[in-house]
Amino acid sequence: MEAKKRQVFWEVLFWIVLLCGMYMSFVKYAPGAKSIFIGMIAGISALLFAAIKTAKIMSKKQGNETMSTLSNHIYSGAMAFLKREYKILSVFVIVVALLIAAYISIQTSICFLCGAACSAVAGFIGMSVSTKSNARTAHAAEKSLNKAFKIAFSGGVVMGMTVVGLGLFGLTLLYYIFKDYEIINGFALGASSIALFARVGGGIFTKAADVGADLVGKVEAGIPEDDHRNPAVIADNVGDNVGDVAGMGADLFESYVGSIIAAITLGALCLNLQGAFLPIVISGIGIFSSIIAVYFVRTKENGNPMKALQIGTSVAMLLSLIGSGILIMKWFDKMGPGIFFALLIGVVAGSAIGYLTEYFTSYNYTPVKNIAKSTETGTATAVISGLDVGMLSTFFPMVIISIATIASFLVIGGMESYTLGVYGISIAAVGMLSTVGMIVAVDAYGPISDNAGGIAQMADLDKAVRERTDKLDSVGNTTAAIGKGFAIGSAALTALALLCAYATVINLSDIDILNPFVTAGVLFGASLPFLFCSLTMGAVGRAACKMVNEVRRQFKENPGIMTGEKQPDYKKCVDISTKAAILEMLLPGIIAIGAPLVVGLGTGALAGDKILGAQALGGMLMGAIATGVCLAIMMANTGGAWDNAKKYIEEGHFGGKGSAQHAASVVGDTIGDPFKDTSGPSLNILIKLMTIVSLVCATLFIA
Numbered sequence: 001m002e003a004k005k006r007q008v009f010w011e012v013l014f015w016i017v018l019l020c021g022m023y024m025s026f027v028k029y030a031p032g033a034k035s036i037f038i039g040m041i042a043g044i045s046a047l048l049f050a051a052i053k054t055a056k057i058m059s060k061k062q063g064n065e066t067m068s069t070l071s072n073h074i075y076s077g078a079m080a081f082l083k084r085e086y087k088i089l090s091v092f093v094i095v096v097a098l099l100i101a102a103y104i105s106i107q108t109s110i111c112f113l114c115g116a117a118c119s120a121v122a123g124f125i126g127m128s129v130s131t132k133s134n135a136r137t138a139h140a141a142e143k144s145l146n147k148a149f150k151i152a153f154s155g156g157v158v159m160g161m162t163v164v165g166l167g168l169f170g171l172t173l174l175y176y177i178f179k180d181y182e183i184i185n186g187f188a189l190g191a192s193s194i195a196l197f198a199r200v201g202g203g204i205f206t207k208a209a210d211v212g213a214d215l216v217g218k219v220e221a222g223i224p225e226d227d228h229r230n231p232a233v234i235a236d237n238v239g240d241n242v243g244d245v246a247g248m249g250a251d252l253f254e255s256y257v258g259s260i261i262a263a264i265t266l267g268a269l270c271l272n273l274q275g276a277f278l279p280i281v282i283s284g285i286g287i288f289s290s291i292i293a294v295y296f297v298r299t300k301e302n303g304n305p306m307k308a309l310q311i312g313t314s315v316a317m318l319l320s321l322i323g324s325g326i327l328i329m330k331w332f333d334k335m336g337p338g339i340f341f342a343l344l345i346g347v348v349a350g351s352a353i354g355y356l357t358e359y360f361t362s363y364n365y366t367p368v369k370n371i372a373k374s375t376e377t378g379t380a381t382a383v384i385s386g387l388d389v390g391m392l393s394t395f396f397p398m399v400i401i402s403i404a405t406i407a408s409f410l411v412i413g414g415m416e417s418y419t420l421g422v423y424g425i426s427i428a429a430v431g432m433l434s435t436v437g438m439i440v441a442v443d444a445y446g447p448i449s450d451n452a453g454g455i456a457q458m459a460d461l462d463k464a465v466r467e468r469t470d471k472l473d474s475v476g477n478t479t480a481a482i483g484k485g486f487a488i489g490s491a492a493l494t495a496l497a498l499l500c501a502y503a504t505v506i507n508l509s510d511i512d513i514l515n516p517f518v519t520a521g522v523l524f525g526a527s528l529p530f531l532f533c534s535l536t537m538g539a540v541g542r543a544a545c546k547m548v549n550e551v552r553r554q555f556k557e558n559p560g561i562m563t564g565e566k567q568p569d570y571k572k573c574v575d576i577s578t579k580a581a582i583l584e585m586l587l588p589g590i591i592a593i594g595a596p597l598v599v600g601l602g603t604g605a606l607a608g609d610k611i612l613g614a615q616a617l618g619g620m621l622m623g624a625i626a627t628g629v630c631l632a633i634m635m636a637n638t639g640g641a642w643d644n645a646k647k648y649i650e651e652g653h654f655g656g657k658g659s660a661q662h663a664a665s666v667v668g669d670t671i672g673d674p675f676k677d678t679s680g681p682s683l684n685i686l687i688k689l690m691t692i693v694s695l696v697c698a699t700l701f702i703a
Contacts, residue, residue, distance in 0.1 A: 181276065
């Protein structure tokens, strides 16, 4: 009882501090040069809220000894992976920081280190809390669906608020110190560097474990998913957190920071201090809105968790739009409506892409049901049907992104002022990402509920408990797919905004597509996402082969595993995924960072004129963004559709579990795993990292 009173006290104190901070933000600091403090106050508020939620989660019980042991295995595996990954990354970050200090500036190098550190810390905190929330969610499910839902969502909130808190506070603090938009570009570069390795490494880890667990456990041995006898089951559960918590968090951390920096750069160049500070203020309002919206996420025992999450997301977006709209009209006279419409366009575009993703990947709709039906004629038709849905799903989001780009360009400056027009594109990107704290919270909820279901299965909990965790998990599959769609859409707008900022900084008003250097750049850039996917898919395939062989070996050499007399060697499987992820993530990272430098510097040197290098680089970025976004959407949606087609069959449709149709769907799902969780999401980082490298190094290309 005393602990509960302390929690109430700290939460009341937090709300007093939050309301005072909001008052100071919108009355004392806005408008004016001091409005930068809004970002600091909002960032601190998000971190305090994350701390309160963490304390609440830790106060809950983990359940019986078996549940606690399983949770500790998952936690230890996740932390072991992060420590080894960060050990390698620390060397990379230090080397890059020294190069930036030598060739650009020491201040930019400091910002780079801060960006990398904030992204890494956000991933560490988010994954630590998520892996400690899983058993607590499963234990709460023994009592009610609502209690389990609250813990799982609270774990996601910690990740979401840590991402936006560290992102906005770190960025605004550095901007306050250095007062130079060119210097703080280094913060985004640091975030992008960590994000790439977190996404690629995490994706390889999770899919190597998942494929190994499914092919040998479910298909060959015929044991259920999340069966404690499967040696790869702990690695599989660790992978859920590594890929979909730390990986997704780093991805959206990068988009969040990148969109703000692009808007700051363009605002400072084409408007004034208010134009530069506006994206910071909009992001601050988004944090306050997300914190308030968390309290609207509630469900009853027989309620629909998906509806509760949708209400929370909608409330966050609505509050953010209202608050930002009032502030924009107060700051700007004639341009106010145009800026607000650009913001609105970004929010609407993000929501539309999310709903389209749900339509093409949820088994509640026709596309996935058609894939499930196609399994009646074999594996080949199931694979063909899935590719059909994935390719079709690419068209409509690209239309939305294209419309959003043109509309946000026209509503502010349009053809009369190019610089104001591209500022509109950057504001649309900021609008889409303004409530990313809630978006990440909803997405990170999925792996926690998935882990909770796995622990309930492995601990042999009552059937009613598993039914509750399955209900939470089914919602998590949908939110994960929507989160991936949102991440891709935001990556596209963020990359376009950064490309516009790059062009503005080096005074490129247009790019001559008929210039042979530019044409070569476009073709080279268009090929990079395919090379990148080849490397990441191949990495998953090689790691999965090692995992399959290890699981088969353990089953063969220790027959007592299948009878329950002996415990599998979980650590060996975790170690296989970890080593593969660490080794295989390096080459894709080198390509993403090296390609812009080679084109920007090398082409200009060959042509004898540095500006051609800058133009060729612009062409390369355009080619990479165009094919990268299309490929990312196709792969993410294809994998998600195959996954949910399998789940639809497992619910009793088209033969149900154990049928030939089910076996065909498992193959499709296995192919789709690296599509949706490794290669597809990693492309988000690729296009953003290449654009931010170009922006940070812009002066080198025209020197």
